[in-house]
Amino acid sequence: MFFVTSIGPDVFGSAGLAYVHYFSFMLCFAALVLERKLLKVDLNRNDVIALVVTDVVYGLAALSLLISGILRVLYFGQGAEFYTQNPLFWTKVGIFLAVGGLSLYPTITYILWLIPLRRGDLPIINKKIFQRLAISINIEILGFALIPLLATFMSRGVGLVD
Numbered sequence: 001m002f003f004v005t006s007i008g009p010d011v012f013g014s015a016g017l018a019y020v021h022y023f024s025f026m027l028c029f030a031a032l033v034l035e036r037k038l039l040k041v042d043l044n045r046n047d048v049i050a051l052v053v054t055d056v057v058y059g060l061a062a063l064s065l066l067i068s069g070i071l072r073v074l075y076f077g078q079g080a081e082f083y084t085q086n087p088l089f090w091t092k093v094g095i096f097l098a099v100g101g102l103s104l105y106p107t108i109t110y111i112l113w114l115i116p117l118r119r120g121d122l123p124i125i126n127k128k129i130f131q132r133l134a135i136s137i138n139i140e141i142l143g144f145a146l147i148p149l150l151a152t153f154m155s156r157g158v159g160l161v162d
Contacts, residue, residue, distance in 0.1 A: 010076075013076065014076040017068055017071055017072055017076050018072065018076070020064060020068045021065060021068035021069055024062070024065035024068060025061075025065055025147070027057065027058075027061035027064075028058055028062050028065055028144060029144050029145075031054050031055070031057045031061060032137060032140050032141050032144060033141060034054050035051060035054045035055060035058065035106070036137045036138065036141065038051050038054065039051065039130065039133055039134060040130070041125055041126070041127060041130045042125075043122065043123070043125055044122070045117065045122065048110075048113050048114075048117055048122065048123060051113075052110045052111075052113070052114065055106060055107055055110050058103070059103075059107065062100060065096075066096070083154075085160065086154055087159050088150050088153055088154040088158060088159035089154055091150055092147050092151060092154070095143045095146055095147055095150070096143075098143060099139075099140045099143040099144060102136055102140055103136075103140055105132070105133070105136050106133050106136055106137060109129070109133060
């Protein structure tokens with residue numbers, strides 16, 4: 001119990017928020033990989049539902065990642081100045097926003113697939129739609145894979161100008 005009493009309460013809040021941030025990132029990445037694995041031309045009803053659910057999980061995890069990231073910058077990290085004056089931070093933010101924007105195409109597509117699904121029909125997925133979705137998700141995965149690399153450099157002061 002000694003170690004708990006010698007640590008301030010702000011450490012637990014900071015660590016908890018960092019955990020939420022990292023877990024949200026992992027969940028986003030996992031959801032994207034699963035979404036890409038589930039995607040195929042000949043989807044059945046369960047496949048479509050699984051894609052929609054996976055995309056919802058991805059969206060909620062991305063929202064959690066964004067909120068926890070903002071809170072870390074403003075209140076729990078190394079100070080807003082450390083982040084906002086580093087071009088790597090803005091590169092990370094740009095990649096996150098680009099990936100988020102790119103994710104709108106699959107999300108809207110899946111939502112539109114629910115219309116025929118509710119009528120008991122399967123959506124029509126031709127090779128062209130499949131390829132567009134696959135490329136979009138592949139780029140999203142690549143973008144998400146770059147973010148921790150930039151964060152690693154940024155946390156070591158790379159990009160800061162004296």
